Amino acid sequence: MKYPPNFLVIKVMCSGRVDPQFILEAFRRGADGVMVAGCHPGDCHYIEGNYKTLRRMTLLKRMLREFGIEEERFRLEWISASEAEKFVRVANEMYEKIKALGPLRIEEV
Amino acid sequence: MEKPKMALYWCASCGGCEEAVVDLAEKILDVINLVDIVFWPVAVDFKIDDVEKLPDGSIVASLINGGVRLSEHEHVVKLLRRKSKIVVAYGACSSWGGIPGLANLYDKEEILKYVYGDAPSVDNPGGVRPREKHVEEVELELPSFLPRLLPLDVVIDVDYYIPGCPPTPEVTWKALEILLSGNLPPKGSVLGASDRALCYECPLNNTKPDKILLKDIKRPHQVIVDPEKCLLTQELICLGPVTRGGCGALCIKAAMPCTGCFGSLDEVIDYGGKAVSYFASILDYYTEEDVERILDRLPDPMGVFYRYTLPASRLRGKIKTTMR
Numbered sequence: 001m002k003y004p005p006n007f008l009v010i011k012v013m014c015s016g017r018v019d020p021q022f023i024l025e026a027f028r029r030g031a032d033g034v035m036v037a038g039c040h041p042g043d044c045h046y047i048e049g050n051y052k053t054l055r056r057m058t059l060l061k062r063m064l065r066e067f068g069i070e071e072e073r074f075r076l077e078w079i080s081a082s083e084a085e086k087f088v089r090v091a092n093e094m095y096e097k098i099k100a101l102g103p104l105r106i107e108e109v
Numbered sequence: 110m111e112k113p114k115m116a117l118y119w120c121a122s123c124g125g126c127e128e129a130v131v132d133l134a135e136k137i138l139d140v141i142n143l144v145d146i147v148f149w150p151v152a153v154d155f156k157i158d159d160v161e162k163l164p165d166g167s168i169v170a171s172l173i174n175g176g177v178r179l180s181e182h183e184h185v186v187k188l189l190r191r192k193s194k195i196v197v198a199y200g201a202c203s204s205w206g207g208i209p210g211l212a213n214l215y216d217k218e219e220i221l222k223y224v225y226g227d228a229p230s231v232d233n234p235g236g237v238r239p240r241e242k243h244v245e246e247v248e249l250e251l252p253s254f255l256p257r258l259l260p261l262d263v264v265i266d267v268d269y270y271i272p273g274c275p276p277t278p279e280v281t282w283k284a285l286e287i288l289l290s291g292n293l294p295p296k297g298s299v300l301g302a303s304d305r306a307l308c309y310e311c312p313l314n315n316t317k318p319d320k321i322l323l324k325d326i327k328r329p330h331q332v333i334v335d336p337e338k339c340l341l342t343q344e345l346i347c348l349g350p351v352t353r354g355g356c357g358a359l360c361i362k363a364a365m366p367c368t369g370c371f372g373s374l375d376e377v378i379d380y381g382g383k384a385v386s387y388f389a390s391i392l393d394y395y396t397e398e399d400v401e402r403i404l405d406r407l408p409d410p411m412g413v414f415y416r417y418t419l420p421a422s423r424l425r426g427k428i429k430t431t432m433r
């Protein structure tokens with residue numbers, strides 16, 4: 001089982017390290033979709049990193065809508081280190097949905 | 110010796126930045142003694158023609174407020190850029206778009222339709238819209254309305270920024286002193302303000318606990334504010350932790366939370382993104398449903414977190430796509 005080849009993985013120490021600015025920057029630089037994945041609630045190595053992620057990404061989602069970015073292009077998932085299968089499934093699912101939407105081509109200025 | 114030449118211009122702004130310069134009060138006389146104002150539409154009767162006649166680079170500094178929204182703004186700022194050694198974005202609108210920049214959540218047609226039709230106070234049965242050309246005996250031209258509002262530095266090269274909505278007289282004066290000293294900081298610097306977050310200069314900072322978790326989000330009209338206690342602990346959205354200091358905590362001293370008019374600190378690439386990162390993380394909720402429920406108490410997150418900076422955000426406003 002494989003995740004889509006154009007699914008670029010960026011590893012960070014904890015999902016709590018993912019600043020909403022990074023996601024906005026990713027879209028600006030041409031990402032067609034962004035998925036943030038963290039450990040399951042209660043399982044964060046840094047205790048509450050993923051709770052912060054949950055709050056941040058839930059708010060960001062509402063704002064992405066107002067930026068005109070379709071819901072399918074952003075996703076938050078809880079996937080533990082042992083759940084390779086889930087990672088692949090979710091990545092493929094997201095890939096299919098974005099493929100149906102087409103690329104996100106943001107006009108400069 | 111000839112005095113250095115200075116120009117001031119306004120683009121899409123409310124006039125508050127002009128007022129802020131006048132608010133220098135008697136210090137304005139010092140400014141007049143030090144410089145020769147060659148262009149300042151709001152106060153001095155020079156025309157664009159007069160600027161065109163000046164040699165390139167002959168104006169020492171142009172202070173430009175307001176975002177670029179009309180073709181006329183674009184024309185004049187490009188002219189001022191050519192004529193000036195230093196161009197300064199004066200105020201929040203010029204630096205990042207400001208409040209008029211929130212219109213970037215709508216496209217040009219939506220804005221015109223509302224302003225000349227749907228707004229409750231409009232009575233326009235003929236559906237009259239401004240036209241760029243009008244011929245009746247003589248030919249008249251109006252500037253065109255650009256597709257979106259742009260911060261000054263997207264349109265021309267900008268040397269320095271003076272933040273605030275509007276900049277306070279203290280900040281303006283400090284910035285002018287730096288500009289006239291000839292001892293110039295690196296290009297791109299923010300003049301007259303602080304390099305640290307507003308909380309550092311806030312008189313309530315010592316009442317702020319190390320860790321804050323919020324059960325509720327309130328708006329200023331929903332609380333009787335205790336003016337002696339950090340506003341964040343009173344469940345008001347105070348953006349002091351992510352906003353550049355320098356204003357002297359003006360709003361806080363008036364029992365109002367900081368809405369972020371001094372913009373972001375260095376290193377931040379998207380003020381709203383940073384503000385979301387900070388504010389959301391202290392909501393005391395642990396499940397998706399609970400977080401959604403508390404966020405329903407925040408009806409306009411774009412207006413709160415991007416109040417002054419939407420056109421300078423990573424996406425600049427509602428995105429336009431070339432394919433859909």
Ligand code: SF4
Nearest residue numbers: 308311339340347349
């Ligand atoms: S959060 Fe606001 S009220 Fe509290 S210390 Fe910072 S600026 Fe002052």
Ligand code: SF4
Nearest residue numbers: 356360367368369370
């Ligand atoms: S407290 Fe915040 S909103 Fe008020 S003047 Fe200062 S920076 Fe601007």
Ligand code: FES
Nearest residue numbers: 014039044045049
């Ligand atoms: S270590 Fe914090 S989410 Fe995985």
